[in-house]
Amino acid sequence: MAASSPVSKTIYLGPFAHCVTLAELEICEKGVIGVDEQGVIRFVEKEVEIEDLRAKFEGWEDANVVEARNGFFFPGFIDTHTHAPQHPNTGLFGKTTLLDWLDTYTFPLESSFSSIDKASRIYTNFVSRTLSHGTTTCAYFATRHVEATNLLADICLARGQRALVGRVCMDRLSPDYYRDESVERAVRDSQACIDYVRSIDAAGSIVRPIITPRFAPSCTAPCLAGLGKLAQETDAFIQTHVSENTSECELVKELFPDSASYTHVYEEAALLTPKTILAHAIHLSPEERKLIKERGSKISHCPASNTALTSGCCPVRELLNEGLTIGLGTDVSGGFSPSILEEVRHAIWTSRFVAMGTPTASTPTLNNAAKLSTAEALYLATRGGAAVVGLEDQVGGFEVGKQFDAQMIQLGSVPEEGDREGAFGEEGAGGPVDLFGFESAEEKVEKWVYSGDDRNCVAVWVRGRLVHKTARYKA
Numbered sequence: 352m353a354a355s356s357p358v359s360k361t362i363y364l365g366p367f368a369h370c371v372t373l374a375e376l377e378i379c380e381k382g383v384i385g386v387d388e389q390g391v392i393r394f395v396e397k398e399v400e401i402e403d404l405r406a407k408f409e410g411w412e413d414a415n416v417v418e419a420r421n422g423f424f425f426p427g428f429i430d431t432h433t434h435a436p437q438h439p440n441t442g443l444f445g446k447t448t449l450l451d452w453l454d455t456y457t458f459p460l461e462s463s464f465s466s467i468d469k470a471s472r473i474y475t476n477f478v479s480r481t482l483s484h485g486t487t488t489c490a491y492f493a494t495r496h497v498e499a500t501n502l503l504a505d506i507c508l509a510r511g512q513r514a515l516v517g518r519v520c521m522d523r524l525s526p527d528y529y530r531d532e533s534v535e536r537a538v539r540d541s542q543a544c545i546d547y548v549r550s551i552d553a554a555g556s557i558v559r560p561i562i563t564p565r566f567a568p569s570c571t572a573p574c575l576a577g578l579g580k581l582a583q584e585t586d587a588f589i590q591t592h593v594s595e596n597t598s599e600c601e602l603v604k605e606l607f608p609d610s611a612s613y614t615h616v617y618e619e620a621a622l623l624t625p626k627t628i629l630a631h632a633i634h635l636s637p638e639e640r641k642l643i644k645e646r647g648s649k650i651s652h653c654p655a656s657n658t659a660l661t662s663g664c665c666p667v668r669e670l671l672n673e674g675l676t677i678g679l680g681t682d683v684s685g686g687f688s689p690s691i692l693e694e695v696r697h698a699i700w701t702s703r704f705v706a707m708g709t710p711t712a713s714t715p716t717l718n719n720a721a722k723l724s725t726a727e728a729l730y731l732a733t734r735g736g737a738a739v740v741g742l743e744d745q746v747g748g749f750e751v752g753k754q755f756d757a758q759m760i761q762l763g764s765v766p767e768e769g770d771r772e773g774a775f776g777e778e779g780a781g782g783p784v785d786l787f788g789f790e791s792a793e794e795k796v797e798k799w800v801y802s803g804d805d806r807n808c809v810a811v812w813v814r815g816r817l818v819h820k821t822a823r824y825k826a
């Protein structure tokens with residue numbers, strides 16, 4: 352589906368849900384959202400009877416009407432951290448942990464993106480996959496290759512998916528066949544990608560560049576400093592990894608013996624800014640968290656990856672209590688799914704593992720305060736993520752003035768006894784979520800969160816433009 356399809360004035364009719372605050376998930380059963388030709392939300396009504404529709408919205412008599420049946424509209428998901436070139440390795444991690452996983456699976460695959468044909472095949476497929484799971488904005492790590500990185504930006508722009516696209520920098524501790532030959536090269540190639548992405552979308556309304564040092568162990572101090580300087584000169588976003596795995600943290604201590612902490616390595620290179628996204632952040636000290644907060648840098652929580660690579664359980668509830676800004680990341684292929692809905696579930700599970708902890712004599716009971724609620728995890732997936740990628744004024748919820756980045760969720764109705772056809776005709780067409788008719792609006796959302804998948808995501812819009820639909824979508 353091309354992003355060039357025109358946007359018509361449209362009234363989105365039917366239930367919608369969105370997170371108003373971290374604690375509050377608002378669900379409106381008789382919702383109406385009016386979106387203009389620029390994809391901007393012009394009105395939001397929460398209690399409208401269908402019969403009143405045309406009369407009520409003067410000037411909107413000719414608007415299209417798109418109705419959510421047996422489901423609801425939900426804001427598009429924001430994936431604050433993933434690796435597009437690692438998509439073919441999804442599900443392949445065995446019993447590795449971070450450092451051997453990089454050597455075994457990741458570097459060999461990423462290095463092959465010198466082939467633009469290969470990059471084209473994988474990136475086209477991955478952007479389709481993330482869109483089909485309702486991801487309307489994505490922060491992508493690409494590879495070292497300028498041409499392939501620029502191609503990823505082209506694909507996101509053509510498909511209409513908002514993206515931050517970054518060329519990965521690494522000038523040490525990676526194989527000879529996959530390493531920046533010098534600091535100058537890392538900075539020059541990063542600059543080339545920034546220039547390219549800004550040349551294809553000067554306003555940055557869909558694609559924006561992001562400076563991407565892979566992580567401290569694979570960058571020398573001069574390389575990190577060169578990228579920090581580049582970030583200042585270009586006012587670009589920055590993304591990297593921090594404190595994911597204890598062996599990695601030890602390695603950083605060895606490589607940067609004069610730095611007070613892992614986070615200080617980035618601080619010393621001027622890489623901690625309000626436009627910085629730090630992935631994982633599992634093993635941070637209180638001082639490091641304080642520094643990140645002071646700098647206004649953001650955190651991408653990647654719970655599926657953290658469990659797959661046995662990196663640890665990030666104490667997200669604590670970080671939220673401390674006022675850090677947090678979104679969710681799929682971190683493919685450390686993570687094994689391109690779905691932020693899956694990450695919502697993993698964020699909730701991880702918070703429960705933190706809550707269960709290891710009972711000790713001093714804390715023998717469950718630490719309920721560590722748990723994330725469904726609403727809180729959905730907040731991280733939408734509004735929290737929007738703040739991480741600098742789009743908090745534009746997307747993440749349904750308010751007048753925001754842009755319509757949304758997904759239409761449709762659930763399955765189990766037929767009444769005697770109704771052999773069923774609500775959606777063929778069996779299984781309702782996806783994995785079965786409704787029996789008793790469910791409240793809240794229960795429908797809960798059922799989707801815990802057992803839904805991309806089959807329930809029947810249409811996706813970015814700035815009011817339809818960017819993905821399934822056969823079940825009937826406009």
Ligand SMILES: O=c1[nH]c(=O)c2nc[nH]c2[nH]1
Binds near residue numbers: 449592
């Ligand atoms: O989850 C991760 N994925 C990666 O590709 C990577 N590189 C450094 N550190 C990393 N962590």
Ligand SMILES: [Zn+2]
Binds near residue numbers: 432434592630682685
């Ligand atoms: Zn990562």
